[in-house]
Amino acid sequence: xxxxxxxxxxxxxxxxxxxxxxxxxxxxxxxxxxxxxxxxxxxxxxxxxxxxxxxxxxxxxxxxxxxxxxxxxxxxxxxxxxxxxxxxxxxxxxxxxxxxxxxxxxxxxxxxxxxxxxxxxxxxxxxxxxxxxxxxxxxxxxxxxxxxxxxxxxxxxxxxxxxxxxxxxxxxxxxxxxxxxxxxxxxxxxxxxxxxxxxxxxxxxxxxxxxxxxxxxxxxxxxxxxxxxxxxxxxxxxxxxxxxxxxxxxxxxxxxxxxxxxxxxxx
Amino acid sequence: xxxxxxxxxxxxxxxxxxxxxxxxxxxxxxxxxxxxxxxxxxxxxxxxxxxxxxxxxxxxxxxxxxxxxxxxxxxxxxxxxxxxxxxxxxxxxxxxxxxxxxxxxxxxxxxxxxxxxxxxxxxxxxxxxxxxxxxxxxxxxxxxxxxxxxxxxxxxxxxxxxxxxxxxxxxxxxxxxxxxxxxxxxxxxxxxxxxxxxxxxxxxxxxxxxxxxxxxxxxxxxxxxxxxxxxxxxxxxxxxxxxxxxxxxxxxxxxxxxxxxxxxxxxxxxxxxxxxxxxxxxxxxxxxxxxxxxxxxxxxxxxxxxxxxxxxxxxxxxxxxxxxxxxxxxxxxxxx
Ligand SMILES: Cc1cc2nc3c(=O)[nH]c(=O)nc-3n(C[C@H](O)[C@H](O)[C@H](O)COP(=O)(O)OP(=O)(O)OC[C@H]3O[C@@H](n4cnc5c(N)ncnc54)[C@H](O)[C@@H]3O)c2cc1C
Ligand SMILES: Nc1ncnc2c1ncn2[C@@H]1O[C@H](COP(=O)(O)O)[C@@H](O)[C@H]1O
Numbered sequence: 001x002x003x004x005x006x007x008x009x010x011x012x013x014x015x016x017x018x019x020x021x022x023x024x025x026x027x028x029x030x031x032x033x034x035x036x037x038x039x040x041x042x043x044x045x046x047x048x049x050x051x052x053x054x055x056x057x058x059x060x061x062x063x064x065x066x067x068x069x070x071x072x073x074x075x076x077x078x079x080x081x082x083x084x085x086x087x088x089x090x091x092x093x094x095x096x097x098x099x100x101x102x103x104x105x106x107x108x109x110x111x112x113x114x115x116x117x118x119x120x121x122x123x124x125x126x127x128x129x130x131x132x133x134x135x136x137x138x139x140x141x142x143x144x145x146x147x148x149x150x151x152x153x154x155x156x157x158x159x160x161x162x163x164x165x166x167x168x169x170x171x172x173x174x175x176x177x178x179x180x181x182x183x184x185x186x187x188x189x190x191x192x193x194x195x196x197x198x199x200x201x202x203x204x205x206x207x208x209x210x211x212x213x214x215x216x217x218x219x220x221x222x223x224x225x226x227x228x229x230x231x232x233x234x235x236x237x238x239x240x241x242x243x244x245x246x247x248x249x250x251x252x253x254x255x256x257x258x259x260x261x262x263x264x265x266x267x
Numbered sequence: 268x269x270x271x272x273x274x275x276x277x278x279x280x281x282x283x284x285x286x287x288x289x290x291x292x293x294x295x296x297x298x299x300x301x302x303x304x305x306x307x308x309x310x311x312x313x314x315x316x317x318x319x320x321x322x323x324x325x326x327x328x329x330x331x332x333x334x335x336x337x338x339x340x341x342x343x344x345x346x347x348x349x350x351x352x353x354x355x356x357x358x359x360x361x362x363x364x365x366x367x368x369x370x371x372x373x374x375x376x377x378x379x380x381x382x383x384x385x386x387x388x389x390x391x392x393x394x395x396x397x398x399x400x401x402x403x404x405x406x407x408x409x410x411x412x413x414x415x416x417x418x419x420x421x422x423x424x425x426x427x428x429x430x431x432x433x434x435x436x437x438x439x440x441x442x443x444x445x446x447x448x449x450x451x452x453x454x455x456x457x458x459x460x461x462x463x464x465x466x467x468x469x470x471x472x473x474x475x476x477x478x479x480x481x482x483x484x485x486x487x488x489x490x491x492x493x494x495x496x497x498x499x500x501x502x503x504x505x506x507x508x509x510x511x512x513x514x515x516x517x518x519x520x521x522x523x524x525x526x527x528x529x530x531x532x533x534x535x536x537x538x539x540x541x542x543x544x545x546x547x548x549x550x551x552x553x554x555x556x557x558x559x560x561x562x563x564x565x566x567x568x569x570x571x572x573x574x575x576x577x578x579x580x581x582x583x584x585x586x587x588x589x590x591x592x593x594x595x596x597x598x599x600x601x602x603x
Contacts, residue, residue, distance in 0.1 A: 005319060011411070012554070013411050013412035013414065013551070014550070014551065016411055016412070016414050016551075018414060021292070025411060025414060025415055036533065037533075051442040057470065077366065087285070094387065095378070095388070095390075096382055096385070096386075096387060096388075099382065119469070126411075126412060126532060126533075127411055128390075128410055129390070129391065129392070129409070129410060129412070129532070130378075131374050131378070131390060131391075132377070132378035132382075132388060132390055132392040133378075134378075135346075135375065135377075135378040135379040135382070136378050136379070136381075136382040138379065139378075139379050139382040139383055144346070144347065144461035144462055145375070145379065145462075146345055146462060147346075147371070147374070147464070148371055148375075160465065162297065163525075164371070165371065165467070166370065166372070166469050166477070166479075167469065167477060168373055168467060168469045169463055169467075169468040170465075170466065170467050170468070171464070171465040171466040171467075171468070172462050172463065172464060172465065173462065173463045173464075173465045174461065174462045174463075175461065178461075181515060182525060183533075184533050184534075185472050185526075186526060214418075220385075225385070225557070227385070227386050227387030227423065227424040228387035228388070228389060228419050228420070228421050229419065229420055229421075229422065230417050230418070230419055231398070231405060231418045231419065231420050232417070232418050233410075233415055233416065233417040233418070234416050234418075235414070235416070236413065236415075236416050236558075237413075241575050241576045241578060241581065242563075242578055242579035242580055243579070243580050243581070244570075244575065244581050244582075244583065245580060245581065245582045245583070246570070246582070246583040246584070249588070250582075250584040250585055250589040250592055251588065251589075251592040253568025253582045253584050253589055253592075254582070254588075254589045254590075254592030254593040254595075254596055255592065255596050257564065257580060257582055257589075257593060257596075258593055258596035258597050258600055259596075259600070260297070260580060261541075261562075261564070261580070261597075262597070262600050266540070266561075266562050267483075267508055267541065267543055267597060
């Protein structure tokens with residue numbers, strides 16, 4: 001099988017602080033990490049490869065040159081090869097434009113790696129939390145999709161995907177070629193072995209620059225080709241902490257709280 | 268696509284039994300306001316099988332018009348059937364705005380539909396307005412795990428689309444149903460539905476829970492200290508209040524409770540009337556998933572815990588003393 005995993009380098013949003021005076025994000029010193037959901041997508045691919053050893057896993061990322069770090073990390077975990085899509089004219093792309101560029105990059109990579117049976121994405125990237133790029137890539141490429149995948153199994157000609165559904169789980173059957181986005185399963189991605197880490201350090205990654213595909217239409221990517229524009233951004237108003245209750249005993253505090261909640265019609 | 272009207276459409280998602288999901292009706296509330304400002308009609312779109320109830324409710328909650336696409340192929344949600352159907356009617360009638368509830372299905376459908384029309388979509392919005400200068404919808408949403416809010420517009424493409432979080436808006440007042448019903452006879456061939464639901468695993472073991480639809484959530488974190496308290500301490504309070512049990516990631520990662528209960532950035536985004544956080548410190552990733560709750564109560568031993576900064580009522584104390592006492596007190600007050 002031939003699987004492509006789309007991965008993104010994101011700031012570790014747990015480490016972001018707000019400047020108390022300027023009310024802006026302090027991004028300096030915030031480590032860049034592999035988007036956690038993309039790690040789950042990679043693990044899903046790795047589990048298919050565990051059972052079907054002739055599987056090839058290719059990763060692709062679009063981002064600045066330093067995003068190559070996540071490609072290395074993916075090779076250390078489970079990927080066989082990685083591609084970096086990077087170009088100045090790609091900057092400022094919204095999700096539709098990003099998915100346009102990535103769908104063209106995927107076609108380009110297929111010229112070298114052969115057609116992909118499945119494309120895996122994370123459910124969402126934790127910087128934007130949009131969860132749109134996966135389904136949008138599927139649309140540009142005309143592929144069927146499953147979102148909120150937890151784990152999956154390769155079967156004859158396709159995949160059986162277990163997905164999170166509103167009131168339970170579902171098993172979805174889907175034929176190749178297809179696209180699946182993954183959310184957090186009950187397991188974590190595997191740790192890289194020393195051997196794989198060393199291999200990852202030596203790995204070279206092919207770059208696709210601004211002009212990797214001359215058929216791409218400028219009207220569809222970059223800031224100018226993006227239908228949505230950020231008009232403004234601001235830090236959420238800090239809610240003032242409310243009423244603190246700290247009586248002698250837990251029972252007294254509980255009684256006071258119960259009364260407040262009832263008096264105010266909250267319960 | 269060119270807009271043919273100034274109408275604003277709300278996708279009224281349905282359950283398998285043809286009843287509407289809450290969020291669709293909620294969106295009729297801000298939808299009314301925005302539609303008036305845009306100078307167009309408020310239209311509900313219902314796709315499903317035997318959806319009379321959803322159509323009726325859309326009218327009761329204020330839609331001027333309801334567009335209905337019915338067929339057995341829409342009984343269960345599939346991306347292909349729903350995207351094909353929604354795209355068909357949107358292209359036919361040309362609304363200027365389309366709003367979709369940010370449920371799992373809504374977030375599967377939304378980007379697929381908007382990209383087919385090559386237009387913009389703003390994900391998971393929590394507040395909506397009309398930009399006075401341009402008349403565009405100003406969609407506001409959290410990013411960076413709730414650390415930042417961004418207001419986004421889609422100036423040159425139509426329809427302008429957004430998914431909107433459940434629980435953020437209240438259902439409008441019910442009124443007289445004056446909606447004009449338009450039935451569209453549109454069907455999707457079986458071979459065009461490229462996924463097949465092989466099995467549905469219902470929540471028999473109590474593993475899954477409807478956090479998004481709950482009015483009351485009682486959540487436990489690392490402070491629970493183990494799995495037992497979720498059933499013995501939190502569940503009785505949740506049951507008493509007609510609510511469900513949630514959890515922080517620390518509790519889920521410790522294996523004390525299933526992931527389905529997790530609230531936060533990598534779990535569910537919830538907006539209940541009452542959220543009671545027990546033994547949860549209030550990390551930004553947790554808060555991102557519950558800060559739009561109407562009333563937040565925190566119970567924590569540590570007076571300096573972050574959760575107190577966002578709590579309306581904060582009890583400093585041991586949850587194992589406070590929660591059972593609280594349950595008893597509420598029982599007493601209810602009986603009185
Ligand atoms: C990418 C990413 C995504 C994440 N997504 C999520 C997410 O979706 N949801 C989420 O919740 N977290 C998420 N996290 C984790 C998050 O950063 C925190 O680690 C987590 O929320 C902490 O959980 P907690 O509050 O239960 O535990 P802790 O931070 O350990 O807090 C436990 C609290 O319990 C109190 N306590 C202890 N004993 C008692 C007692 N007997 N009575 C009363 N209080 C007591 C303590 O004072 C403390 O405040 C994410 C992290 C990352 C990196
Ligand atoms: N710049 C990118 N490069 C590669 N993959 C991406 C990029 N942006 C998004 N993706 C993929 O799309 C998923 C959803 O991202 P988003 O729509 O931004 O939340 C991510 O988890 C990745 O799998």
